[in-house]
Amino acid sequence: MKKWKVIGFWLLVNGLCLGQLSAQVEEKEYLPVESKYNDPTSKVWINTYGKIRIGKRLFWDAQTHFRFQETEATPFVGQIAQVYNRHAIGYIYNKKVNFSLGGVLRVNFNTDEDSEDRNVVPEWRIWHQYQFAMPLYSAMIYHRLRIEHRWTQGFAEDSEYIFRNRWRYMFRAKIPLNSHKLKPKTLYVSPEAELIMQSGKAVVASPMEDLRLTTTLGYILTPRLTVAAGLMYSQGQDLGNGGIYKQSWTMRFHMYYSPDFRRVKNKLPDIHLDD
Structure with missing residues (x-):
């Protein structure tokens, strides 16, 4: 026994x-013994940024982005991958500080040509932003903190929404090249670095979602219209496996506009109201 x-x-x-x-x-x-880097993909982003004044302190932040990603059949520019509609109401604390709060509807398109899953799924976000500007000689320096609460799902039919938070910090400079300050008919260069971290139950070993390094060349057409284009390199951890890093090169094209629909007397400095 x-x-x-x-x-x-x-x-x-x-x-x-x-x-x-x-x-x-x-x-x-x-989990790989050493970090693995996927081959970089190429992307093209066409973005519009609107700052529409609706009051002395309030403005409407209206952003629309069209993002393309390469596929085997269509290299480089590729096919549409995401369409962003990001909107918020912003508050101007002073000339150097502003805040925003709003929502995002991002439409994601399936770029996997061999996939039999759904072609389109929506993504929802709530976002708030805090931006601080500071002059440095003839340039302007910007610090931006953006926090996003996002609900995402995969393309599979039975895919459920998962919740994540994104913690974003961006440092950007705007340096005039043919003038002593940023004014109409000024060409400027804008180096930019943004770190995007994420948290949530689905984030196990992949807290660094993206690190973006960008250089942009812009031209100020009028006080209310600016165009720019640049190149961005980014890398970040894959959500499903923190040992795998995604990479991409992105051509970015921007248009910044800031119409003001207030009554004329409300656009003038206060000193003119008492003359």
Whole structure:
């Protein structure tokens, strides 16, 4: 009887050891020993940014983005991947500080040509932003903190929404090239760096969603219209496997407009109201 107990105990111990070893092997297969970098993809973004004054302190932040991503059939520019509609009401605290609060509807398109899943899924976000500007000689320096609460889902039919938070910090400079200040008919260069972190139950080993490094060349046409274009390199961890990093090169084209629909007397400085 004791003999069979010893044999049973030995089998149990070996079974547990083999199970643990198998789990370790699976974990090693899932998480690479060294970080792996996917080949960079190419993208093209066409963006519009509107700052529409609706009051002395309030403005409507209206942004629309069209984002394209390369596929095997259509390299470089590729096909439409996302369409952004980002809107908010902003508050101007002073000339150097403003805040925004609003929502986002992002429409995601399936760029996997071999996929049999859905072609389009919506993504929802609530976002708030805090921007601070500071002059430096003839240039302007901007610090932007943006926090997003997002609900995303995959393209599979039975895919459920997952919730994540995004924590974004951006540093940007605007440096005039043919003038001593940023004014109409001025060409400027704008280096930019943004770090995007994420958190949530679905984020296990991939807190760094994206690191974006951009250089943009812009031209101020009028006080209310600016155009710009630039190149961005980005890399970030894959949500499903934190040991895999995605990379991309993105051509970005921007239009900034700031119409003012207030009555003429409300556009004038206060000193003119008492003259």
